[in-house]
Amino acid sequence: MTDLEVTGLGCRRGGRPVFRDLSFSLAKGELLALTGRNGSGKTTLLRALALLVPADAGAIHWQGADVAADREAWRRRIAWLGHLDGLKGDLTVRENVATACHLREEGTERVDAALAAFELGPLASRSVRTLSAGQRRRAALARVVAAGARLWLLDEPLNALDAPSQAALRAALGQHLATGGLAIAATHAPIDVPNARTLLMDSSPPPGGEEHEP
Amino acid sequence: MSGFTALLARDLRLVWRRPGDVMVVLAFFVVATVLFPLGIGPETNLLARIAAGILWCAALFAALLSLDRLFAADYEDGALDLLLLAPWPLELAALAKCLAHWIVTGLPLAVLAPFMGLLFGLSGEGLAALGLTLLVGTPALSLIGGLAAALTLGARRGGALLALLALPLCVPTLIFGAGAVEAVATGGGFLTHLAILGALALLSLATLPWAIAAALRQAGE
Amino acid sequence: MASLHVLANPARFRRFSQKVLPVLSGATALVLAVGLYLALVESPPDYQQGETVRIMFIHVPSAWLAMAGYALLAGLGAALLVWRHPLAALMARAAAPVGAVFAAVCLLTGSLWGRPMWGTYWVWDARLTSMLLLFFLYLGHIALSRAYDDAERGDRAAAILALVGVINLPVIKFSVDWWNTLHQPASVMKLGGPSIHPAILTPLMVMAAALLLLFVVLVMVRTETEIDRRRLDAAERAQ
Numbered sequence: 001m002t003d004l005e006v007t008g009l010g011c012r013r014g015g016r017p018v019f020r021d022l023s024f025s026l027a028k029g030e031l032l033a034l035t036g037r038n039g040s041g042k043t044t045l046l047r048a049l050a051l052l053v054p055a056d057a058g059a060i061h062w063q064g065a066d067v068a069a070d071r072e073a074w075r076r077r078i079a080w081l082g083h084l085d086g087l088k089g090d091l092t093v094r095e096n097v098a099t100a101c102h103l104r105e106e107g108t109e110r111v112d113a114a115l116a117a118f119e120l121g122p123l124a125s126r127s128v129r130t131l132s133a134g135q136r137r138r139a140a141l142a143r144v145v146a147a148g149a150r151l152w153l154l155d156e157p158l159n160a161l162d163a164p165s166q167a168a169l170r171a172a173l174g175q176h177l178a179t180g181g182l183a184i185a186a187t188h189a190p191i192d193v194p195n196a197r198t199l200l201m202d203s204s205p206p207p208g209g210e211e212h213e214p
Numbered sequence: 215m216s217g218f219t220a221l222l223a224r225d226l227r228l229v230w231r232r233p234g235d236v237m238v239v240l241a242f243f244v245v246a247t248v249l250f251p252l253g254i255g256p257e258t259n260l261l262a263r264i265a266a267g268i269l270w271c272a273a274l275f276a277a278l279l280s281l282d283r284l285f286a287a288d289y290e291d292g293a294l295d296l297l298l299l300a301p302w303p304l305e306l307a308a309l310a311k312c313l314a315h316w317i318v319t320g321l322p323l324a325v326l327a328p329f330m331g332l333l334f335g336l337s338g339e340g341l342a343a344l345g346l347t348l349l350v351g352t353p354a355l356s357l358i359g360g361l362a363a364a365l366t367l368g369a370r371r372g373g374a375l376l377a378l379l380a381l382p383l384c385v386p387t388l389i390f391g392a393g394a395v396e397a398v399a400t401g402g403g404f405l406t407h408l409a410i411l412g413a414l415a416l417l418s419l420a421t422l423p424w425a426i427a428a429a430l431r432q433a434g435e
Numbered sequence: 436m437a438s439l440h441v442l443a444n445p446a447r448f449r450r451f452s453q454k455v456l457p458v459l460s461g462a463t464a465l466v467l468a469v470g471l472y473l474a475l476v477e478s479p480p481d482y483q484q485g486e487t488v489r490i491m492f493i494h495v496p497s498a499w500l501a502m503a504g505y506a507l508l509a510g511l512g513a514a515l516l517v518w519r520h521p522l523a524a525l526m527a528r529a530a531a532p533v534g535a536v537f538a539a540v541c542l543l544t545g546s547l548w549g550r551p552m553w554g555t556y557w558v559w560d561a562r563l564t565s566m567l568l569l570f571f572l573y574l575g576h577i578a579l580s581r582a583y584d585d586a587e588r589g590d591r592a593a594a595i596l597a598l599v600g601v602i603n604l605p606v607i608k609f610s611v612d613w614w615n616t617l618h619q620p621a622s623v624m625k626l627g628g629p630s631i632h633p634a635i636l637t638p639l640m641v642m643a644a645a646l647l648l649l650f651v652v653l654v655m656v657r658t659e660t661e662i663d664r665r666r667l668d669a670a671e672r673a674q
Contacts, residue, residue, distance in 0.1 A: 013585075013587075016669055016672055047434075047435075050299060052295065052298055052299070052434050052435065053435050054435070054519075056519075072301045072302065072303075073301070075299050075300065075301040076301040078299065080295055080296065080299050082292050082295050083292075084290075084291060084292025084295070085291065085292055086291060086292035086293045086295055086296050087291060087292075087293070088224070088228060088291065088293060089291070090228050090231040090232060091224075091227070091228070091231075095227075099220060099224050100296060102217065102219075102220030102223075102224075103217050103220050103221060103224075103296055103297070103300045104217070104300060104301060105216060105217045105220075105300075105301060105302060361595075361599060365579060365592045365595060365596055366579070366582065366592075368583065368588070369579070369582035369583055369589075369592075370582050370583070370584075371582065372582075375575075375578055375579065375582055378571070378574060378575050378578055379575040379578075379579060379596060381571070382568050382571040382572050382575065382600075382607070383599070383600070383603050383607075385568055385607055385610060385611070386603075386606050386607055386609070386610035389610040389611070389613065389614045390610065390613075393613075393614065393617065410613075414606070417606070421599070421602060422599070425595055425598070425599050428516070428595050429592060429595050432588065432591045432592065432595070433588075435588070
């Protein structure tokens with residue numbers, strides 16, 4: 001059964017369509033990998049799915065209901081990893097992950113497991129300011145895991161990760177999918193998990209000169 | 215814990231970890247007010263007469279000076295996305311951020327200003343009035359400045375632009391804040407001024423969180 | 436298709452304006468000529484203010500248009516934020532400097548009028564002070580709308596600012612009036628007060644109509660320019 005149903009989605013920035021007429025569906029336990037060149041609209045699509053960017057055409061349905069109808073319920077269902085880590089340098093790793101849980105108005109019972117999944121236990125009480133880029137990325141991923149959301153939206157999750165951390169991400173993703181979760185990830189490198197599908201975002205300019213007067 | 219409290223606690227904790235940022239603002243306030251007697255001359259009567267206006271203006275500048283980081287830090291490190299995606303109203307998040315700013319800026323300024331008033335020879339009643347009006351009026355400044363800060367996220371020349379946007383909107387608060395302190399000296403009308411000042415703060419409270427939230431949403435697009 | 440409709444609006448505006456502008460420009464020139472004749476030649480000098488009363492024929496309509504212009508910005512801001520109407524953004528971008536110029540003209544003529552009447556170029560008269568603050572609001576709007584690399588972000592930020600500004604304008608006006616009566620007893624004669632003589636009213640109204648037409652023409656021409664500029668940007672980015 002498909003949980004997420006995207007139909008005819010289109011977005012434009014600066015009067016230019018970034019992508020349009022995009023349709024796909026995603027069922028429990030499935031990962032959708034968004035691939036395509038820089039500027040092909042992967043990030044915009046992720047932001048549109050999170051309702052951060054308004055789509056100017058099409059609709060997003062979750063289990064049959066339009067997600068725009070109840071935005072707060074939709075935000076509860078998604079966990080977000082942007083290209084920025086969203087961490088506060090002056091807070092410790094644990095404080096960052098726990099605060100993110102509080103901001104979702106949820107408990108912190110999943111924090112320890114999430115930190116452990118990315119081997120952040122020894123770093124938990126270090127200020128994020130003192131971490132390397134890869135360590136920060138792991139902390140941001142731990143935040144996603146701790147959110148306990150059904151749908152993960154990940155923008156370049158493999159960025160700055162070394163081989164063991166990539167394996168940890170694959171394991172976390174695998175467990176998320178195995179327990180009925182869904183994930184959409186914009187990525188350059190293939191993420192090697194079962195049930196992964198790929199959506200190639202076409203970066204070629206769309207046909208027809210809409211911008212210009214006939 | 216509600217999201218509102220969590221955000222407020224987070225911002226206060228961040229300030230607690232770097233108390234220097236607040237101290238700089240308060241130091242600016244002190245130095246700026248001390249400059250006026252040096253520029254105008256030490257004549258006590260004149261200083262006492264213009265004290266309210268000067269201290270209010272200096273408090274206004276100090277509050278604005280500290281505002282350009284209010285949302286910019288969250289914007290630059292990506293934490294703003296987490297606020298935009300929090301499953302509770304963004305208007306409340308805007309309010310929590312402004313409240314945190316007021317607690318670490320408006321409140322200390324209201325406490326500090328009467329001491330600076332002593333240097334200007336304000337009467338005891340005048341000093342009390344100054345502290346009280348700043349206490350009532352600075353929330354409006356935090357909200358107006360918060361809007362300007364949200365509107366200038368990611369803009370070129372953010373800091374100066376923020377002041378240009380916020381200052382005209384702060385004029386009513388300034389007029390009634392400084393006016394109330396002067397009313398004490400000239401006799402009569404203090405309560406009217408204070409009531410209108412309170413009304414202005416309430417008007418800001420009732421309208422600006424929505425505007426700030428709208429500005430933050432469009433910054434996240 | 437929704438996106439086609441959205442794009443068609445500026446194009447439709449352009450076709451409309453190209454038809455209307457010549458007529459409107461001619462009308463503006465005509466009404467302005469009549470108004471200036473009435474104001475400078477026909478109307479009598481004031482028994483108190485002498486010839487300087489003629490400054491009012493520019494000053495008062497400029498004040499009206501500056502205020503109406505800000506209300507227009509707020510309306511366009513609402514149109515942009517609520518309906519995402521692309522033409523509204525371009526028109527607001529075009530109208531803001533025009534409104535600011537009218538506010539500046541109002542301030543300049545006010546101080547020119549003040550020199551012989553008050554003996555000084557500037558007094559903290561309530562109306563002039565409010566107009567000065569309105570001018571600052573315009574400056575903020577103009578600066579904000581042009582402060583972003585992404586023009587559309589500037590448009591939306593400025594739209595929010597215009598809406599907040601229009602709510603605050605009455606509050607600012609009230610505060611300044613209060614402040615003025617408190618600090619200055621009402622001995623200063625009010626510029627363009629309610630006591631307008633009928634002989635002055637006709638030229639004033641004709642001049643107001645002329646300047647309103649001028650405002651509309653300027654905004655339309657500037658909107659056309661903004662449409663072209665946005666097209667150029669889009670074409671450049673598409674390459």
